[in-house]
Amino acid sequence: MKQAFLSILLVAPLVAEEPPVAEVFKLNCSACHAVDQMVVGPSLVEIAGIYRKDADKFVKWCIEPQPKRPGAIEMPSMAHLGEPTLRKLYDYIMKAAEGKTELKKTKGDPYSLPQELVRRPQVQRMFLPDASPAAIAVALPGELSYCFDAGDCRLRYVWKGGFIDGWPYWRANGSSQASIAGDVIYTEASFPFSTNASKDIPGSDFLGYAIGKDGLPTFRYRRLGIEWTEKVNPLSDGTGIERSFTTSGSAALNVAPQDGVEITSSTGSLKITAEQAKSFTLTFRWK
Structure with missing residues (x-):
């Protein structure tokens, strides 16, 4: 019996534990998206304003992003994260942006890049x-x-x-x-x-x-x-x-x-x- 149980352990695939959503955001999103100001991509405040109450549209955009702002670096597809993780990211972004406001530039293009x-x-x-x-x-x-x-x-x-x-x-x-x-x-x-x-x-x-x-x-x-x-x-x-x-x-x-x-x-x-x-x-x- 012990030998059979050991055999099952040896052949069973190892399932990696999914990282917390905050870590997923840090690894995949934080380089381009800040909470209250545009960096490379829009802020979490702006994203929340666009996709609030529309998680499906958010997930679709992440999987198949399109050119949006002339001259801006285009967002790569996040399809590798999978839809369940993207929906968790949606909830994370909505919560992170809650009660925050966009830091406004004093002049010039509010969507310009450094x-x-x-x-x-x-x-x-x-x-x-x-x-x-x-x-x-x-x-x-x-x-x-x-x-x-x-x-x-x-x-x-x-x-x-x-x-x-x-x-x-x-x-x-x-x-x-x-x-x-x-x-x-x-x-x-x-x-x-x-x-x-x-x-x-x-x-x-x-x-x-x-x-x-x-x-x-x-x-x-x-x-x-x-x-x-x-x-x-x-x-x-x-x-x-x-x-x-x-x-x-x-x-x-x-x-x-x-x-x-x-x-x-x-x-x-x-x-x-x-x-x-x-x-x-x-x-x-x-x-």
Whole structure:
């Protein structure tokens, strides 16, 4: 009898004891969710306000979260916890948020992320200062961002620090400009190229952009009667940008000096032949 009982013990599967729900929250949720303020994700107070009396909707969101806030880091699925544990988490969050209020920011976007948590790279179509309504904001890896003006088909400026504060734009339902969350360190007064033609062809035509595997955009446009592509990368030390161009190669180009930067060309000269103009890079380093 004892031998049979021992055999049962040896072959019976070991069942791990489920950790308390507070530990589950700490291990899986606390890095992104605080009680009364947004960290990476919304606060427990905000979550309770959204899902109060709707545990089913909360569980569904945790299992299949969807993109919600532009530029924010997306929540991973919590399906591995299982529905019973997620329902315990729901009760835990509702109780933790009870009687608490959200800490409000004094200004700016109440849903903005700390600078170090902004997703980089990223591209956002947004009304920005000192640009046409067709401005595009690009967050580069590191601390640099830039504004590309699709209306005028050229880079407008580069800033360092955070990305953008979209609250003025969202609050006004798109009728106001976002603000720059950083300091502008380079402003480009005009398109930096001219040709040797007696009179350059005026006007511009934006042809769109494509996002590469690295998450950075390559813009296509037509200026000076030439079709261009342009891609901007940050220098590894953060002291400037590298701009990669291709053109239809139909004309020699002259690169105009710009205030506040040192410009060097992969061709070795700021006078670029038509053949060289088919593919070249310019490095802009802050002085």
